[in-house]
Structures are given as C-alpha cells and as structure tokens.
Amino acid sequence: MGDHPFCPQEGEVKLQEYRSKEILARYGVPVPDGETATNPHEAREAAGRIGGPVVVKAQVLVGGRGKAGGVKLAATPDEAAARAEEIIGLQIKGVTVRTVLVAPAARIAREYYLGLILDRGGQTGTIIASAEGGVEIEETAKTDPEAILRLPLHPLIGLQEHQVRRVAFFLGLPAELRKDFGATLRGLYAAFMESDADLAEINPLVMTDEGRLEALDAKIVLDDSALFRHPELESLRDLREEEPSEIAAREAGINFIKLDGSIGCMVNGAGLAMTTMDLVKLAGGEPANFLDIGGGAKADRVAAAFRIILDDPNVQAILINIFGGITRGDEVAHGIVEARASLGRQVPMVVRIVGTNATEAAEILRAANLITAESLDDAARKAVAAAGSQA
C-alpha cells in the first residue's frame, strides 16, 4: 500500500490508471468507457464520442493529482478540449503530464475502496476493503482503522466465495448489487494473480445514482521479477516518468537510483551499496546515487556505470567498493582502469577492492594513480575529502 515513486530494475512496475483499467476490464471488472488524449483536439473528439459530461484526468504515476489540478470536469467537447489544454504540460510533483484520460462523468451515490495486495508480513495476498472510498487507504488506515477490512487469502486455494460475501456485507452493499460486486472482486483477483501483481486496487469503486458499480479509478503495480512471463505487460511500463539515467541503468542491468549528493558510488550488492552510502554520510559527505552493479561485474558494465554516474554534473568524486568474492579483484581493477581512460569527464576516484586477488588489484590501481583504501571507512573518508577538494 506504500507509495513508491521510483521503480528501479528490481522491484515494482507501476501502471497508469488507463492501463490498469484496460487490464481490469479484460477480467470483467466494470470500467467506464474512456479514451486517452495527448492534445486538446483528441480530448474534444473523445468527449464527442463519449457524449454528455466527461472528466479529464491527468495520467501520471504520482499521487495527489486531483489537488494539483490534474482532474477536471467538462460539460461539452469544447470544454473537454479546454480542460485538456490546462492539464497537459502541467507539472505534478515534478512529473510532466503528457496524457489525459477522457471518461464519462459518473454520478456517484457511494464510494468504496477495494484492493488486493501481496502482504509480505502475512506472506499471502490480502483483500483490503473500505466503505470510505475515494480517499487514500493509508489515510483511512490512520484516521479510522475500524473502517478497513483486511482479509487474507489462502495462499494455495486463493479467493473463496465466502470471502466475496464477507466483503460485500462489510461494505454494506445493497442486495441487488451483490452479484455484480462478486464479478468485480473475482475479476480484480484474477487480474492480480494472472498479471503477477503486487497491488491491484480500485479506488474509488462507485455505486452510481443509477445503482451500477463502476471502477472509477484503478492502479496496478506489477512484480518486476515476474515480467519475464508477461511479455504483454512489459510494454505497459511507463518509461517517460522515470529518470533517463535510471532507464539507461536498467537497460545495462544495473540497479541505480539518483540522489542529490556529490559522491558517486559504484558497489556490488544492494546491502553493501547502502552501507557504502551510509559511511559516506557518516564521513560528512552526501551520496550522489545508489548503484548496485550486480554480481560478476564485467568491463562493459563497469563502463556503463561510470557513464551513468558521471552523467550527473553534481558528482565530484567516485567511490568504488567491490567485494570480489566470486569475481577476481585484478580483473575488476583492469576493467576500471580501462573504462576510466575513455571517460569524457575525470573526477577523483577512490577504489577499494577486497577479496580474491585484492593485492594484485591494489597494485594495478596504484599504477593507474587511483586512490586506494585499507577499509570501507577509510574509502568513504578519502572520497569525501576528494569531493571536497573538487568543490
């Protein structure tokens, strides 16, 4: 249920509202007809086809788009074009709106929250439901935890009919809507399972004035580890909202997150990479990034990592920390020296290579005039000092 603005290589893949709805509709969840538009003209045409009042909604992966002016009503196609004009290009939490969804404006009688998450603590999928829809579920969890039903699924047999009934009764749905609600929850569950999702939520699920159920907004977050078996979903990943450097890193097989400091880090292993950042901070510096180069670092990946790190103009020094458990240290050292020779911009580099053939590695590095270090603490201190001397 967390809100994670970044999706690096290993982790989650968040889908836009309209793409999430596309998937849910395939599984029988009632989704209002809607069309995307990337300019006012398309928005006008879409509103004309839909007929009647519409809502124009910014398609961004960050929360709070309503408050930011990213969701507006329009009574006519011309109004829809005007609203699209206002929304497209808007900056919401640093993300530029490029696409809007034009959908029929629903007359809402009641709003519900209905979600399915992979609960890591409980080690199973869990239904989350609340009759207080339309607000962030995290907010409801704080203000009125009693208003939320958390119903764990059996890890081997999945969603059961008695659970569908229990959620329907918990939400206090009118009897005549229970059948449609069953189809909706079963559809949400099938979408969650068959897409290998970490999260699939409908918020709000609304009962309209006419007494129909509609998934007014939806969000699906996919498990990145499972994308290999969903080629049809991989293409749904929205690259445009990610940092270009993070996209480049993912393509090179590197796990990278850009930060605001001046000391670039290149480390093998996520835990060791975070530790390296922690020690930079402890030594009085600020890390410019998290970068896990992965196992068995090869020369081309080292070179890609250098390019990605140095792409950030704030970087004043680079700290390289490699625990050569499997990889031979001398090979890594050679790779660093070679890659460095072809770099456009030169900054001081502190290199620590531990493990197999560390002595040979140290010699190669010293011969290339790279700063070496005895320990990780020492490396962090030297990197901070080197960056300071550059600033």
Added chain:
Amino acid sequence: MGDHPFCPQEGEVKLQEYRSKEILARYGVPVPDGETATNPHEAREAAGRIGGPVVVKAQVLVGGRGKAGGVKLAATPDEAAARAEEIIGLQIKGVTVRTVLVAPAARIAREYYLGLILDRGGQTGTIIASAEGGVEIEETAKTDPEAILRLPLHPLIGLQEHQVRRVAFFLGLPAELRKDFGATLRGLYAAFMESDADLAEINPLVMTDEGRLEALDAKIVLDDSALFRHPELESLRDLREEEPSEIAAREAGINFIKLDGSIGCMVNGAGLAMTTMDLVKLAGGEPANFLDIGGGAKADRVAAAFRIILDDPNVQAILINIFGGITRGDEVAHGIVEARASLGRQVPMVVRIVGTNATEAAEILRAANLITAESLDDAARKAVAAAGSQA
C-alpha cells in the same frame, strides 16, 4: 483402477472409449483420428475417409473386448465393413455391441500405461504409469509391481513439472518425445480435474514406428456427484448398457442394483439396505436387489420402488425395512398401503417400520393385511418364509 460394470445413481459414470478420447483430445492429448459407425456402411465410409489400414473396435464399457473378438484390423474399406458386420451385434460379457470405432491402425513401437486416479486411501489424485502398456494395469500390479510408478499429486497445487519429468524418465521415453509427453500428461491431468473424473487413463499410450506418441485407447470415469456442474458431460452417459430397471430407478431418485434372488428389498439408507440383504441371506433366502429409497420417502417414490422391484419376475416376496428417524412411520405405512393397491402383481410383503410413530404404522399395516415384524431378523425370516411358500 477397479472394473465396475454398474454405475448406479450415486457413484461413477463410465465413458466409452470414443467419448473419453473426445474429451482428452480437447485437452491436447494426441488421439488418432477416428469415427464411430453403427452399421457396416458407415464403417466403410469412415475407413475410406481415414485411408490406409484401420482398426474396428467395439464400443462397450466391459473389459476384455479384444479377447471376445471385438477389436479387428481391416486393410481396406470393404474389409472394415465386413469386420463391422461381425462386431456389431456381438455379445460381450452380456452387453450387445451397437457402435464401433473405426480408427487408423497404428504401427506400434512401444506401449505405455498412463493414468490418473483419485486415490481414496491417500486422499489425493495419483499418477499411475508403467512401461508395460496394453495390458490391464491391475494385472501388472499383480505380476510386476516394480514396473508401476505411483506418484501422488499435491492436493492443493496439483501436477508439477518435476513430476512430469519423473514419469517421463521412469518410462524411459526417448529424449525427443519428452516434450510431447509433457503435453500429454498435462492434458490428461487437465481433463481429469476439469471433468471431475475418478479415473482418466490412456492404455496403451504408444510410441509409433514414426516416433510419435498416440493415445490408442482411453477410459474416463466421472464422479457422479460432480455431474451437476458438467451438463456437457451428463449427456455422454451411456444408458444403453445399463439395466433398464436401473435407469428407471435413477430417474426416480432411487439407488437400485438388480441381483439374482427372489426377495425384493426396499430400505432407506445404503448401509441398512445391505444389512437387510445380509440378514435375508442369513435366514436362508437370496435378495433380488439392493434398493435404497433415500431419505424422507414419499408416496410416489414408494410406488416407483414397488414397480421397479416387481418388474423382476423372480421376485416372490418383498421385505420393506424403514427406519423412520425423520419420516413419520404412519405416513410411510399409508404410502405403502396406497401404492400396493395399484400394483399389477401381488406378492407377500413383510413390512417393518421402526422409529417415530411406529405403533400407529404397525396398526395401519396390520389393517391392510401386511405381514409385520418385531425385529429386522424376524422380518428377514418372515420374508424368506413367504417367498418359499410362493415358489
């Protein structure tokens, strides 16, 4: 794996070879093309369409049709017609052949057995496999138990790929056939689960001279309790091989099996019905049937039971044993008296009604000149005596 020639109301539904193959083919099991024929003309046409040598096979639910002359090869369409002429109308274990299957004659390199059964003892589905196909698996179980692999499925997650591999290696399949074998076993499993089968077997599964896998013969036995959710399978039940009286019983909601004795039995509950038969035998008589009239016996069902029992000319007396736990005994007694009045043939009846309102019941029965009994042993003795006096 047993061979059960009868399929009363509660229990199993055995499907003919060609119907079993139809289902398996839907799940991707490789089944040779074949057509059914009910006369020589149709067999000739079928053989013509198939082309090349064919095999003509009697479609009956009893075993041993090969030995009984129910399976014959034909090189030409005319020969196929001649063989069909010989087979159609043949009596195999008391069953008249009405349909033959005309299928391409396979050139067999090797024969395997591959089956899935619901193992009641192990309380899960179990794969049975043997490289000695083409013979009854029960026979192999006796002569060479080591030649059989029994692999239980996980009751909640079902067939796993490592099990598919294990069976393939156990059978010693050539490496190039392993992929096709996987599709076959997965198809057999899907057919088993999705049809709610008690048994689904391919025997033999053959490797042809050309190195292809083919399900040469197949048998599916369905779980009768699950037929309510498989209306498409209910129609596959082969009524023609059952006793007409048993079909009539099933339609009346009565569980009935015809036997060879002279004392008709009408009892509520299967265990009590068998006990009643046992006591008839113990008293020196022979039961003419097993009949469980079910719970809450109503007048129309009592009447139907009388008709079914008396349809058997061997019946010389009827023993009625009702434990009126739920049902009121006096109501059952009235039902018996009424139904008896409208019967074409009259035989002595011994009636024992125990439980609720048994005293009132006894009075009604005595007033109608029916023989009553103090105990079940007494009832059995009186029924045997009454039958003896008729013979």
Added chain:
Amino acid sequence: MSILVGAQTRLLVQGITGREGEFHSRAMLEYGTQIVAGVTPGKGGQAAVDGRVPVFDTVADAVAQTGADAACIFVPAAFAPDAMLEAADAGIPLVICITEGIPALDMLRVHHVLRAQGVRLIGPNCPGVTTVGGAKVGIIPGDIHRAGPVGLVSRSGTLTYEVVQAMTDAGVGQTTCVGIGGDPIVGTTFIDVLQMLNADPKTEAIVLIGEIGGDEEERAADYCAREVRKPVAAFIAGRTAPPGRRMGHAGAIISGGAGTAESKRQALQAAGVRVADSPSQIPALLRDAGVR
C-alpha cells in the same frame, strides 16, 4: 464430558433457514442442544426456528457475536465446500457437515485445507454426532438414545440408528455416537474416533459399524489391536453385496477382492473385536464383554 460435543457446545447452523436446516435445528433444540446462531447470507438480522435462533450473514459475524465453537452444515452440495472453508476461516474448531453429494475433488481440497488449519471435520454425508444427554448435532433421531457407557462410531446413517435402537431396547446406553460418513474423502476416520473414545473416561466399551469398500475397517482393526484397551464390538454391512458394484455410498464398493465384508470381519476378529452377524447381536456382545 464424552467426546466432540456436549452441553457446553455453542452450535452454529449453516443453512438454518433452508427446509432441512430448519427442521433439524428444531429437533436439535428439542434435544437440548445449545444453538447460538444460524447463518444464511442475506438473512442476517432475522431470527430462525420460530424466532429462537439469531441469523447472521457470515460465520465470522456469528462467531464474533455469539462465541459459537461448532458448526453444523446443511447447505446444498454445490455450496457446502465453501461453507466448510468459511467455518474454518472464522476459527471454528469443529465442523460437522451433513450435506451429501459433494464432488470428491472439492472434498479433497477442503479436507487438506481444514486439516492444515487444525479444524476437526466430521463428514460430509454423515448423520452427525450425539452425546447422549448433552447435545445432538446433525440428524440422528434423538429419541433412540439412552445414556450409558458405550461409544459408537459408524460410516452409515440408518444402520447406525438400527444399532443404537437395538442397544437402547436392550438397556445398553451410549456416551457419544459419531457418524463419520460414507464418502470417499471424509474429515474424520474410524481411527480418529477410536482414539477419542479410547481416551474418554466415560466410555467403557466401543461399537464400530462398518461396511464394504476401502480398507478403513482393516486399519481400524489394526489400531484396535495396538491401542484400544476397551472392549470393542463391530458389525460390517455388505456380506452379500456382489463384487464390483456400488451400494449407495461411494465408499461401499469392493474392488478386486480387497475391502470385502469377510476381509474386514476377519481383520477385526484377529484384533480381538467381537463381530456381530446382525445388529441385534450387538447388545449381547457388549454384555459378554462386561458392559452393565
């Protein structure tokens, strides 16, 4: 306290507003069973059985509000598996399912899930459990019982009533009578109940009612020989059943010579169990074994 159910049992009935559910709930109440709740989805807030039992929409609600600790299920076969899972998920430790005709593959799933959850399931397709003078849960007629020292376990329905009636008529009373059901997959086996009766201080002797098919009776015989120190009497139905034919219960089938009445009778006799030729002999066999 006998076994499984008693005066302290707080029973919930699933499907209480159905024809069968209501009829038998009334009979259970008349026997003295404490029915604290009924469940019928969509009828929450009503009261069933002449207004005597509050009805809830879900088992979870019923448990939360009444503290029910046993469930008896009368819902139709298509919905009974879900009902069993619902009771187990709501934390009910004892589920007694009367419904017959449940598909075997459904029961397989339910059986293994409930076992992993530590839930005791009796049935399905069973007449239920009666602890004489305590509680009757299910459909065993209440008036055939008499309090006494004999525990009974059976795969049959009306045959059980026949044996109980014979015992009561002969003045031999019962502690608890358990019908485990005749389906291929049942939650509780002969051995489970033998274990409970063997451990129950009120039970002095045990009656086992079996029938042809499967090898449950043979395994029960083995268990009797190894563990049970109380006298056991038994009756096996189906001596005259022809091989290879099903006799009602899907379980009552003989395949290839295994599971015949004779094999079961011999196994039981070898284990020191007294085997009757007719239900009417059971009381005498118990008297012989020292039952007062």
Added chain:
Amino acid sequence: MSILVGAQTRLLVQGITGREGEFHSRAMLEYGTQIVAGVTPGKGGQAAVDGRVPVFDTVADAVAQTGADAACIFVPAAFAPDAMLEAADAGIPLVICITEGIPALDMLRVHHVLRAQGVRLIGPNCPGVTTVGGAKVGIIPGDIHRAGPVGLVSRSGTLTYEVVQAMTDAGVGQTTCVGIGGDPIVGTTFIDVLQMLNADPKTEAIVLIGEIGGDEEERAADYCAREVRKPVAAFIAGRTAPPGRRMGHAGAIISGGAGTAESKRQALQAAGVRVADSPSQIPALLRDAGVR
C-alpha cells in the same frame, strides 16, 4: 555441530551442470563440502565438476541412490520454484535456494507447501550457509572465514562478506553464517536462525545484519529481548536511503516511516543488542561483549 549444515551434510546440487552451478560446486568441494549428487534433467548418468559428482535426472533418483539430505539450488528463476518442490517431494529436509528473481506469487505457493511438508527452506535470493570448517553451501566465499564462537545471520550478500571479513581480520571467528535472502517471501526468517544459534552450544555470540524495509529486524529485536541470552551485535544498512525508494532487494524499501534504519536500530538497542555504525565496528562490539 553448529547449525543447519556441517561435515556430515550430504549435499545435492540442482542445476549442477549450469555455469553458476558448476562454478560454485567446485568452490564448495574445495571448501570440503560433501557433494554426493547433482541433478540436471536429461544429463542423468554423467559426472559433473571434473567427473567428481554423479549427475541424476531427478532428485528422487539422486536421493534414492546417494542418501542426499540437503539441496542447493542454482537453476534459473523460471524453474527454481519447481526445483524447490521437487527437492521437498523427494524428502530432502533442507533446501537452500540461491536463485534470485523468483516471482513473489510463486514463492508464496512454494513457501507454504514446503512449510506444511516440514522442509526447512533457506532463501531464495540468498548467498547460502557456511558452517566454518564443516561445509559451505552456496556462494559465500570460503576464504573469508575463520573458525570461532560467533554465529551470523544476514539478509544481504556482499555486505555479509564485508562483515565476516572484518571479523576474521580482527581475529573473531564464526560458527555458522546464514544468509536468509532479501526477497519479500523467504523460507527462513531472522527469528528462525536466532532460535537455532541460541540453542547451538558452540555459538557464544550472534551477529545480525539487517537492512531497511519490512519489520523483520524489529521482530527479531523483540525475539532477542525475550529469548536470546547470548550477546548480539547488529548492523543495519540504509540509514541514508531516501524514503519510498527500492534499493535493490525487493525487501529493502521504506514505506510511511515504518521499517527505517532508525526504527530498526532503536528496536535492537532497546532489546539490548549492540548496534554498529559501520561493519568495521562489529568485532570490537563482540570483544566488548566478552567474545575471545
């Protein structure tokens, strides 16, 4: 005997003929690990790692013929769930899965099935387990260890090596080092390993290496306070990680203030655990706690 693995362990390697499998099998053999069998479907009858390890088509065959009692898995993510189930079905009581990138829903299924079967799963996405001087199972470099009295449990890979190296350099040896893996669903938790190390007579002190995300470290702290009577030192990675961003391990994520490095550090300190600011401080903290 330390914990989980040792000189007596009869190891089977699944995926032994793959690049990773063969490389690490060689390293394990060099360490002295007893590898009795390898499994690669279709390569049964061959011998792997320079002819030193017999290869079988199935785990069942390998177990039947070699008596293997632990499995180490190097097969690709798409096939690893099946490999774990195969090991468990063949009766292997300890499965160590090195493979990373296994879909969470697959692991959910495997985790619950293996737990019900009583199989101890370490990982996936973990570096494995080394009992110093006994056996190394997995990919932890063998030469960073030194025998001694400290047990270690960690969610990380190379960070674990860093800490172990620091300990060895400072002359503080280890009993068993366990990498439990950083995935959202893992077979064995901190608490499971703490329990084993706490019960192991050879282990005198414990090191715990955690990172941001989840609440495993907080629960481990609670367990330490309640149950562990041996000194515990800890390091938590990710104090500088910005909230809401994933740092490699799917588990390493901070959501809404819970699971931060600070919350974990505080929970551990409150439980009496000595918490280091840098891996290099761990040896000194252990010395302070009385480790020779």
